[in-house]
Amino acid sequence: MNKIWLIVQREFLNRVQKKSFLIATILVPLIFPAIIGGIVWFMIEEAKSAKAEVVHVLDESGRFEFKDSKKFTFLVESGALDQVKENYNKTQDFALLYIPTFELTNPSGLAMYTKENPSVEKVSDLENVLESRIRDLKLEQYNIDQKTLDGLKTKIDLKQINLSETGEEKNSNxxxxxxxxxxxxxxxxxxxxxxxxxxxxxxxxxxxxxxxxxxxxxxxxxxxxxxxxxxxxxxxxxxxxxxxxxxxxxxxxxxxxxxxxxxxxxxxxxxxxxxxxxxxxxxxxxxxxxxxxxxxxxxxxxxxxxxxxxxxxxxxxxxxxxxxxxxxxxxxxxxxxxxxxxxxxxxxxxxxxxxxxxxxxxxxxxxxxxxxxxxxxxxxxxxxxxxxxxxxxxxxxxxxxxxxxxxxxxxxxxxxxxxxxxxxxxxxxxxxxxxxxxxxxx
Amino acid sequence: MEALVAKGVTKRYTEHVALDDVSLTIPQQSIYGLLGPNGAGKTTLIRIVNQIINADAGEISIFGERLAEKHIGTIGYLPEERGLYKKLKVGEQLLYLAQLKGLSRSEALERSKKWITKFEIKDWWNKKVEDLSKGMAQKVQFISTVMHEPKLIILDEPFSGFDPVNAQLITENILELRDNGSTIIFSTHRMETVEDLCDHVALINKSKKIVEGTKKQIKDTYKSNSFEVLHKGSFTMNGAAEMVSQQKVEDDFYKTILKMNAGGSPNKLIGDLIAVTEVHSFIEKVPTMSEIFINLVKGKSDE
Incomplete structure (x- = not known):
């Protein structure tokens, strides 16, 4: 037993006395928060300085009205698609959105032309813009006004309570x-x-x-x-x-x-x-x-x-x-x-x-x-x-x-x-x- | 009292028998050579004595007591495959190894200081082993083997890799330890070590002990009763001895090898020789340990 203790001591000291132990022990808790902090800082900075992306729009249906938002600035184009494409190609802008005439019940043929592969996030942002407009159009068609719609929305936030064996209640999340x-x-x-x-x-x-x-x-x-x-x-x-x-x-x-x-x-x-x-x-x-x-x-x-x-x-x-x-x-x-x-x-x-x-x-x-x-x-x-x-x-x-x-x-x-x-x-x-x-x- | 007595020690592995009924008697204060070719079972026997592995059968007693865990501090062992912790300083290393053998920290400190002074490596106390030369590391290994003043010291191929200066230093210290009462077991196939240092010898081959005894006894047993005679004037001899060879050295001087027939005696042979030639020298041809070793091992393996 005494000898195990000697070995434990030796093994412990061998490692603790090494410089690498000191470095790892001190740096790891500093490095991880630093990395996480750095990433968060960059994300915040990027979000702050992010410019709105310019999107060219060729709307043949004439049913869309685009409002510039934080994320996108819209440039309305007119003319033939080929011509517009050519014009777009000369610019450095983010995308060209093509909206043909479509059936409200089954909108199809909408297309987005870009120079690089856009991020999933941006595509879905743009899709959201389109979907919300089409939804509005549909509401109009069915004669539902915004107020009625808001009335339909219900949000329930379940308060989670653990009931322990003794009947004591505890919040949980x-x-x-x-x-x-x-x-x-x-x-x-x-x-x-x-x-x-x-x-x-x-x-x-x-x-x-x-x-x-x-x-x-x-x-x-x-x-x-x-x-x-x-x-x-x-x-x-x-x-x-x-x-x-x-x-x-x-x-x-x-x-x-x-x-x-x-x-x-x-x-x-x-x-x-x-x-x-x-x-x-x-x-x-x-x-x-x-x-x-x-x-x-x-x-x-x-x-x-x-x-x-x-x-x-x-x-x-x-x-x-x-x-x-x-x-x-x-x-x-x-x-x-x-x-x-x-x-x-x-x-x-x-x-x-x-x-x-x-x-x-x-x-x-x-x-x-x-x-x-x-x-x-x-x-x-x-x-x-x-x-x-x-x-x-x-x-x-x-x-x-x-x-x-x-x-x-x-x-x-x-x-x-x-x-x-x-x-x-x-x-x-x-x-x-x-x-x-x-x-x-x- | 005997330093170590082994009786019928046997160790079997699944595919082979490493030691087959080996019995040894190692007298106190002797330098005992344990000889044998590679794979004969020497290391297995040594590991059993060191209680690293257990024998399947047989008994070992050490200084009259049955071998037990308390004897770990009685034995000092320098294995053939030996090394040190590379990243550890020489001083810490010596203290650690001595404490594992049962010394207190203060005893270990005192004795290690004594030894490093004796071996003139005082300056190395705070150096890491990886920074030492091979010779220095060997000195440290030797110190760690004997620092706890073991009564039985087991050295497995102690001189392999030693330069002559270190080998000399170690030899002197081994003799000194013996004179101070320690018993030393050498496991080796270096015959000059055996010839110079050992007084007792055992030969193990193919997991069996073949011979054991004092060096003199063994040489007597395996001597060929041959004599080398330098003489003036050629002669022939019949009866008392058989002539193996005769060659001219210079002018009228010859060297003749004679093999004495059974029942003869050297004195009688000299008498016979004086009658036929002028004898200048008469030397018994004693076999070297090396010759005995090779003959025994080869003879057995031919069976």
Missing amino acids: SGILYILDSFLGIMIYIFVLVYGIQIMHGVIDEKTSKIVEVIVSSVKPFQLMMGKIIGIASVGLLQFTIWILIGTFVTSSVLGYFGLKMPQQQMQEQVMSQLDAEDAAKVQETQSKGVTEFLGILGEIPFAKITFVFLFYFLGGYLLYGALFAAVGSAVDTIQEAQQFQFPITLPLLIGYMALFLVIVRDPHGPMSFWLSIIPFTSPVAMVGRIAFGVPTWELVLSMVLLVGGFIFTTWVAGRIYRVGILMSGTKVNYKVLAKWFMIKN
């Missing part, structure tokens, strides 16, 4: 939970993969530098493996803690320093400035109601529980996969060789990751989500992806017990391969060989 859970699931996936591969590299390193036989004459191979796994886990936890601290500190202080506001607030102000006073009051009322609601939901998310569950599944998933990565490292002589075994190991992790987006955050209580969050190989990503949506306690306990059982099992299997593998070099390893190593008596 799927949107926020969706984002939170996707983020946590991705973090688990990345952490398990990154630190698992570090274990593998560490083992390969010991094999290629040939120190391993010296070490196993002092400690049991299993102690060496566990020492390495725990040592790297503690590096991960330290790094994770620092990231959270720096991330929280930087986000709050930078935003405060530049007097920036959250995007929602900024949007709200823009909207306000465009509305007249009467409407503004109304909007403010609903908005502030929205903000309180948002804060209420944040307040109701059990962050302590989520943090605990996240750490548990991070450690559990890491231990489960870490042992397997150690076994792969012990079986091969080079990192290149490791790739063939790495894929089958990472496959269940990848399945969990893809299911996170395809299934879990969409239907967190469905049977597929249930099974994925119970089976130990996918449960770290899947359960963390479900947790904020509320998971029945018995499911959580079952999943945790199975995960603990799972990593004890993989550690046992990996330990048997590891003890033989680390002393073998220059062997051509395939699955049959691994099975044979596994079967060798102690």
